[in-house]
Amino acid sequence: MSVPADAVGQPKKAAAAAWIGSALEYYDFFIYGSAAALIFPKVFFDESDPATATLLSLATFGVAYAARPVGALFLGHFGDRVGRKKIMVFTLILMGLSTFLIGCLPTRAQVGGLAPVLLVACRVLQGISAAGEQASANSMTLEHAPPNRRGFFTSFTLSGTQGGQLIATLVFLAVAQLPDDQLMSWGWRVPFWASVVVAVVGFVIRRKLQETPAFAKQAAAEGVVRLPLAVLLREHWVDVLRVIGGALIASVSTIFTVWALAYATSDSVGMSRSAMLWVGALANLVALAAIPLWATLSDRIGRRPVFLIGASGSAIAMFGYLWAISTGNYPLILILGIVAFGVVYSAANGVWPSFYGEMFSTRVRLSGMAIGTQIGFAVAGFAVTFAAQIAGPDGKDWSSVALFTAALCVPPLIAALSARETHKVPTEHLGERAAQGASQPETVTA
Numbered sequence: 269m270s271v272p273a274d275a276v277g278q279p280k281k282a283a284a285a286a287w288i289g290s291a292l293e294y295y296d297f298f299i300y301g302s303a304a305a306l307i308f309p310k311v312f313f314d315e316s317d318p319a320t321a322t323l324l325s326l327a328t329f330g331v332a333y334a335a336r337p338v339g340a341l342f343l344g345h346f347g348d349r350v351g352r353k354k355i356m357v358f359t360l361i362l363m364g365l366s367t368f369l370i371g372c373l374p375t376r377a378q379v380g381g382l383a384p385v386l387l388v389a390c391r392v393l394q395g396i397s398a399a400g401e402q403a404s405a406n407s408m409t410l411e412h413a414p415p416n417r418r419g420f421f422t423s424f425t426l427s428g429t430q431g432g433q434l435i436a437t438l439v440f441l442a443v444a445q446l447p448d449d450q451l452m453s454w455g456w457r458v459p460f461w462a463s464v465v466v467a468v469v470g471f472v473i474r475r476k477l478q479e480t481p482a483f484a485k486q487a488a489a490e491g492v493v494r495l496p497l498a499v500l501l502r503e504h505w506v507d508v509l510r511v512i513g514g515a516l517i518a519s520v521s522t523i524f525t526v527w528a529l530a531y532a533t534s535d536s537v538g539m540s541r542s543a544m545l546w547v548g549a550l551a552n553l554v555a556l557a558a559i560p561l562w563a564t565l566s567d568r569i570g571r572r573p574v575f576l577i578g579a580s581g582s583a584i585a586m587f588g589y590l591w592a593i594s595t596g597n598y599p600l601i602l603i604l605g606i607v608a609f610g611v612v613y614s615a616a617n618g619v620w621p622s623f624y625g626e627m628f629s630t631r632v633r634l635s636g637m638a639i640g641t642q643i644g645f646a647v648a649g650f651a652v653t654f655a656a657q658i659a660g661p662d663g664k665d666w667s668s669v670a671l672f673t674a675a676l677c678v679p680p681l682i683a684a685l686s687a688r689e690t691h692k693v694p695t696e697h698l699g700e701r702a703a704q705g706a707s708q709p710e711t712v713t714a
Contacts, residue, residue, distance in 0.1 A: 371460030515644020564690020578616025
């Protein structure tokens with residue numbers, strides 16, 4: 269593979285492509301989360317046992333996270349073989365299609381037990397898509413970015429995530445205003461159908477983006493790795509474990525987005541759907557501003573301190589937020605929700621794309637990020653189901669859920685404390701220390 273003459277970085281185009289793709293991926297992902305908490309227990313599961321229906325619905329949210337490690341193995345392998353761009357286009361199409369199909373599914377009243385089976389199948393496709401999306405977008409932006417601004421440009425992947433969540437919340441706010449009979453019959457389908465528009469826009473942007481200079485140069489000079497997974501586990505296995513531990517920080521997001529929403533709108537608290545959706549919307553709006561600021565700070569002082577602020581602060585902030593929900597005091601819920609999710613969690617959320625990506629060399633970066641993050645995210649996805657059980661039969665034990673969430677913040681703290689600081693390492697030298705002393709990998713010319 270020869271290096272293109274114009275193989276220079278396109279950081280702004282890469283950031284835009286990462287943002288729009290992540291916005292679609294997580295718009296799709298979070299409209300599912302909102303629907304799983306508010307709609308699907310009544311549409312796809314047995315209404316005669318509301319508690320069990322809710323638990324099963326939240327479990328389907330976690331199914332996609334279970335599918336992610338499988339998708340990561342497959343998409344990570346090909347991302348390090350054929351390039352970042354092709355995987356980014358593939359994941360975009362797969363997510364748009366699977367989300368649209370969810371909006372077309374028959375309900376339990378129409379086809380009985382087949383309805384939740386079809387729902388789970390579409391959810392698995394969403395999980396496979398998401399497994400490759402963030403890792404490919406993070407690799408693309410990191411490898412296009414100037415060395416001293418990798419944190420800032422890679423943060424657009426997570427800004428897109430928050431943007432997608434914000435759009436999803438606003439769309440659900442609109443459909444939540446419908447009368448219950450219309451909402452449960454056709455209204456809930458509209459947000460899923462609308463994903464097609466974002467998919468088309470994202471496809472157009474990503475088609476015009478060039479492959480990264482780092483991947484092009486590495487493939488031209490050495491060839492691509494024949495078996496990226498083998499090289500990854502031989503040279504970077506410790507860093508893969510660090511990323512798995514660090515990725516558990518996503519539990520804060522899933523508890524905030526799904527379990528806390530279900531708890532707040534339950535009979536024990538009695539908050540309205542619209543009121544709680546506004547908490548999520550405003551918290552994500554603040555996160556859109558906070559994420560690039562935290563990432564820029566990490567370009568100056570390092571990835572580790574910023575990530576540690578986010579992980580330790582989130583462990584504490586979740587107690588305050590869930591306590592506020594238990595009081596039913598809406599102004600308090602709004603303020604603490606914005607602080608917990610919009611500000612504090614954004615410190616870890618904004619820096620992990622560069623922090624994790626810089627642990628690996630170019631030849632296995634996508635595989636390392638995909639496999640490490642998606643195993644950790646699989647645990648985070650089912651954190652919602654565990655939280656529903658921990659909260660007890662009446663679903664009111666918020667303090668145990670907060671303690672559970674704080675415990676899941678401990679592995680990310682350990683991972684960050686044990687990691688190398690890489691914000692000043694040149695892009696071409698990233699991952700070298702981990703590979704020192706390893707034999708040369710088997711490669712194949714591209």
